Amino acid sequence: MRRFNLASLLSEATRGHTGWGRQWRSPEPKASYDVIIVGGGGHGLGTAHYLAKVHGITNVAVLEKGWIGGGNTGRNTTIIRSNYLYDESAHLYEHSVKLWEGLSQDLNYNVMYSQRGVMMLAHNVHDVQVFKRHVYANRLNGVDNEWLTPEEAQAYCPPLNIDRSARYPVLGAALQRRGGTARHDAVAWGYARAADQRGVDIIQNCEVTGFRRDPATGAVTGVETTKGFIGAKRVGVVAAGHTSVIMERAGVRMPLQSFPLQALVSEPVKPVFPCVVMSNAVHAYISQSDKGELVIGAGTDQYVSYSQQGGLQISTHTLDAICEIFPRFSRMRMLRNWGGIVDVTPDRSPIIGKTPVPGLYVNCGWGTGGFKATPGSAHVFAHTLATGEPHPINAPFTLDRFRTGRLIDEAAAAAVAH
């Protein structure tokens, strides 16, 4: 397949770009594979890529119910950061950020990882305590994160309102300069193209309807799909919001709930917002895309739903906060508002690893933060599928932690103030 670079682009420009081939094939499924990955989002496609590239396992199929990258990969606000508090999370997300930093080159596909910095605003004394705890822990874990005064925060992000009389004044901010954003669709396409190049079959419009298991051992032997039965030695489910539905077909109940998560963009404007800003206290995050749209995320709706549609009140509540912190955006206009389905675990950390069913592995529970983890998640899940054992980085993210109580609860660590 043609490499992507300036030379090939210019050469194609002279002949009307007629020489480009398909970025990935559209094969019919084979009778069986070494590994089947259920779910063609970034995590699933990335898993296939690393299985092929790192572990040399190329007899792999990715089964996607709809079109690849059509779930949360294509619906999120693309924020990438690794300044998590707990060692387990910090190692996982930092592993991911390091992979992000070389991903365009690794995939030969520009995913536009833009390290413009992610800034988290502290609005009260409790926020200050929590964010400083993060800054110090991150530093000891080798994750960059620094504390900024309000003035420093405004210097980094000029539209920020640091008036002390604001309803939620900015008392400071934690900044991870290596954090940023990426072009979400390109991540799915880049992984798909790279995996396809190594022989992985990407099969779209193929829904998994059931699992076949060995009556003697209980082990998975393959999946029933809308394109017929496909055999597999190992199956990895990476189905995000639909994980519960898929796993139920394998007879496994998961500690997951699926919620609508909304986001919105404004009409495009010239560069006005240089970084990513998050405010947990008022529930909002914002950045500006390369196209010029302000990309704004909200919290989840309160109820379980697979409808990919939430209530208007979630968006208006988020915009209240955005306009309070950035009053100049009041006359901007919302262009598009959409929803995804996020699968949330009780401790809001992912589950990556084995299941009670031999040969069946799962990678889920990323909640509202899965995009940033895409390369790291895919990399360690590929390791788990290839070796049958977790990578040290995903070893703590077991299903069993809910039994032992060894939760990895980042949100609880940021407990609301007294």
Next chain:
Amino acid sequence: MSRQPFRLERGGRIDRSRPLTIRFDGETFTGYAGDTVASTLLANGVHLMGRSFKYHRPRGLLSVGTDEPNALLSADRGAGRVDPNNRASVLEAVDGLVTGSQNRWPSLAFDVGAVNDVLSPVFVAGFYYKTFMWPRSFWDKVYEPIIRAAAGLGVAPAGPDPDRYAHRHAHCDLLVVGAGPAGLAAALAAARSGKRVMLADEQAEPGGALLHDVTSTIDGVPAQDWVAQTIAALDAHENVVVLPRTTAFGYYNHNHVALVERITDHLPAGDTHGAPRERLWQVRAGEVVLATGSHERPLVFADNDRPGIMLAESLRILVNRYAVAPGREIVLATTGSSAYTVAADLKAAGLAVTIVDARLAVDCVADTAFAAERGITVLPGHTVVGSKGRLRVSGLIVAPLRADGSVGPRRTLACDCVGMSGGWTPAVHLFSQSRGKLAYDAGQDAFLPASHAQAERSAGACAGTYDLAACLAAGFAAGAQAASLDETRAFEASPARTGFQPMRVMPTDVDPGRVRAFVDFQNDVTAKDLKLAVREGFHSIEHVKRYTTTGMATDQGKTSNMNALGYVAGLLDKELPQVGTTTFRPPYTPVSFGALVGPSKGALFDPVRKTPIDSWAEANGAAFEPVSLWRRAWYFPEDGEDMHAAVARECAAVREGLGIFDASTLGKIEVVGPDAAEFMNRMYVNGWSKLAPGKCRYGLMLKEDGFILDDGVVARLAEDRFHVTTTTGGAARVLALMEDYLQTEWPDLDVFLTSVTEQWAVIALQGPKAREVLAPFVSDIDLSNEAMPHMSVREGYVCGVPTRLMRVSFTGELGYEVNVPADHALSVWETLYDAGRAHGITPYGTETMHVLRAEKGFIIVGQETDGTVTPDDVGLGGMVSKVKRDFVGMRSLARPDLVASGRKQLVGLETLDPNERLDEGAQIVVDPSAPVPVPMLGHVTSSYWSPACGRTIALALVADGRARMGETVHVTTPGGFARATIRNPVFVDAEGVRVHARDS
């Protein structure tokens, strides 16, 4: 000053008696009331209005509707009232309005960015995915900034928005969206039912397409007269509300429809009288009738984007509604019949018209006959292969289509304006948002509403009905049905010219890979971009859309989606539905953040809860801090003091004399009933059965997962009555959790819960002199140590008002918490404060409260604990009842990880340097020189200068902390590490003598 050379002598719905002027790119233009900015500019011969997103191609108006992709302007209504990306087509002309073009430099006519147009062979769809990867560091520093600066259309507003925005929740039995013929008929039908009807329309006046229909009649009267009669009829019904300038933009669950009403933008600056700029309506409708009309499709041919090339029906609107001649020599290019009506109206207005019809002559016989009757030249069986001109179209290049499908010789039709009509696309956006299912109708080449998800009906053009009489009848029937009336009605109306042959891309005689025929105008997506996407394997329409960005501009693909979908389907040799239709998302047209925010800004962004004593604190110079929704006095600086000095002084006052503190924000719950003690036993870790009335006890509450949720002092007022306190932030959470258990797990318990947080204000008097100052004001209560020891409660009177007086202490000193009814609190506070002055009474804030309790090693939930801390972790394991069979969280405490060794435990820390104050949140390590990742033992939870200790103190959670007493550890600081020693967390009065102070 311009003289409107392209204004027609007669006609239009403009008010020629009310001239106005607007400015565009520094020039002044005149128009009339009723004009839009676009019609004003066109009346003055200005066609060049914008530059496209990517290639900076010169662009003029494409449409006079909300689907306009090109003519996006900044609008300036005075200081702070500047916003970008306004569609000139729907922006009402207001006297004095200042507008400007966007995305060009240095000027609209000469734009340096147009170099991108020259480079367009390189800048094809998705080119950036293929390059800009080397060297790696160049992405952030070089490539991306250039890409970002080139994108983005207009400029974001620079300052805060001075305008006001309103919200309104409304309910109706029937909401009709769209006041064209179908919508008006629907409202008319429903009006007589007496049910509540709302009729919303995005235009300045109701009527829809009838506003530019000067030839049709309805039931014997001219169409526009019928509109006026209908509006008058609706106005006569009190149950009907008509909302012009109101766009229904979002259709949410359970018939919740969001609309935005534009209230002042069409008024001159001085005439707004403080009215809100916009109003967000959130309507819960019993039934909805969608009568949202349809959008005309452009034709896709080479250079179809020159200024002066517009949608055909838009020309008709310009002529009939605005009395504007969009050109003098007009060519209409079409694949369908509606353009012939346009041609007739243009001709009637005195403009020269030629029709180029891509249909073969045999397929448009009736239309050509109609044209011939009016002396209009038609070139049937002709395709369009290009256009001429630069900043304005000067000619249309056409060529005959031969029977074998090949294209004959070119010829150029000189013109100064082109109208194109590629057929019609029903506006099913709201229907699709309602999650109704669409079905493709091949006969109409359109996706039409098929199955409904909500109580909704579509009528008129949005349901694929184009004939006027049929639209009226369908609208009437929909309105009647929605109002539960069993009525239908036939209308007599002039027949409309309908029907078209879909043509995705006009046949051409050159290599289609070389020409640029635009599908999405704003985002500069051409047919060959779509072809490239398909070649590269992007076969789902969602993939094509995302790869090429077609349909993702500010018009959300209203003009482009069907052309793109049809073209891609053709390339893939599939039926349209197999390629899919992209999902329609709210909003239908962009909606200002301001309207969505409404009143929720500034003081109304979030309530600021204030205690009854807040005004005293403010008058006495308090600094405040926000704690959940409350604002609390943080410290009371005296002249020139910083926080450190003020807190040191306040602390000393409490330890040595008397402090007064407003603790009113504490959550309070009255737990009443015969089973109150049993309920408390189940909710808290400790036992309550043996707590005698008149006594208080510190209670600790867990979540079911075993981690600390909340704490607070509980007073037993009677056998069946507890006064429970919670943390300030936890009040609502705790009450909600208690109610949940009570109602759903233990409904058999005879207990009732009532929030009394705001019934009782709490004045804490803390310090050795507390009793002395308080005593003279208390009646009915014996304050002596024997009669009222530490941790007791009495009911009586203070300053003549009822009190629940508790002898409790969060400071380690003799203390009382004086609960008084809130309206009396300020008066009681002032009385006690005045009396205390002789004893040096000192008001203190939350910071001093925190220091005093830290000196005593008392935890604050949320500071010493987060959601992962057990009672044992903070040294309160002894409180956990060993005899209770069950309480919330008990079982979880036995989980393996909660009893494992190595858990973090609460300890005290003393820095080696007694003046060094650690950062709260600082991490604790054994070996600071260990390689990264450095293992961490725990973190500092609280850290203060302690006046009582004369040094800094800190509390921390440290792994196996209680086994590490005396160990020296290293604690992170902004610049490195500080050394500190682990110690017991109680720094002051470890024996607890002071709280039991004897009577003085």
Next chain:
Amino acid sequence: MLLITCPHCGPRPELEFRYGGEAHVARPADPSALDDREWSEFLFVRNNPKGVFAERWNHAHGCQRWFNALRDTHTDAFVTTYPAGTARPDMAAEDVR
């Protein structure tokens, strides 16, 4: 925004309600009798169906009563609501169409 029929107050907007997750997950009468796995299932494992789901709602800014609902999580349409403590009605989404 959902429109939710409180069994006591009638149809009211979602803003007035607080969600409570899956219904009919009774707290064990004797938690101590459960092993760690059983207890963790009570704490954490919930049905998460794409389809009709029995769930809890609290009319927090109304009568403040908890009640149960059957709702189709695919369409968000309510099948019915019913008082807390009563059995799940034997109804499917089709029953309300």
Next chain:
Amino acid sequence: MLEIRNQATRTAPFPLATETVKGTAIAPLPPRARLSLRLRPAEAARIGSVAGLPLDRPIGTFAAHDERRALRLGPDEWLVSGPADETDELGARIAGDLAGIVHALVDVSHRNCGLAVSGAQAEAALNAGCPLDLSLAAFPVGAATRTLLGKAEILLVRVDAACFEVECWRSFAEYVRTFLVEAARGT
């Protein structure tokens, strides 16, 4: 020290002046005695009334007798109110009526405070932040319920076609009043 009893003055949480905006008057209401009464519905049905106020009115309505009112807020919850100086008397009377019956009676006189919102546009002003259908048909005179106004919980009572009473917790008073003034401007 009984001689200073009742000398402490009551301080309202908002200015005492009426504000009229675009014909909508927002007026503070004087303090009232308020008692939260909780009682099992079956017991309420059996007792019938307390302090002369019927308990069996539908949820979401109030019953009135002289200056006393009983708002039925839920199946087992009433808010009984009366003139401010009758708190003890009213409480004692209800307690007397309910002697021997499991119930909770809690004084919340100072927890809530009230505003009257009146005028032809009162309904519209309230609907700026209240999501309920406030038309006379759906929310008639005599209706009373807990609901929301913007980001604050309120009790909304319709005392007349063009007059509502809005009660909220004391600390939300400033927000609620400011909200209503702004809402009236936006009508």
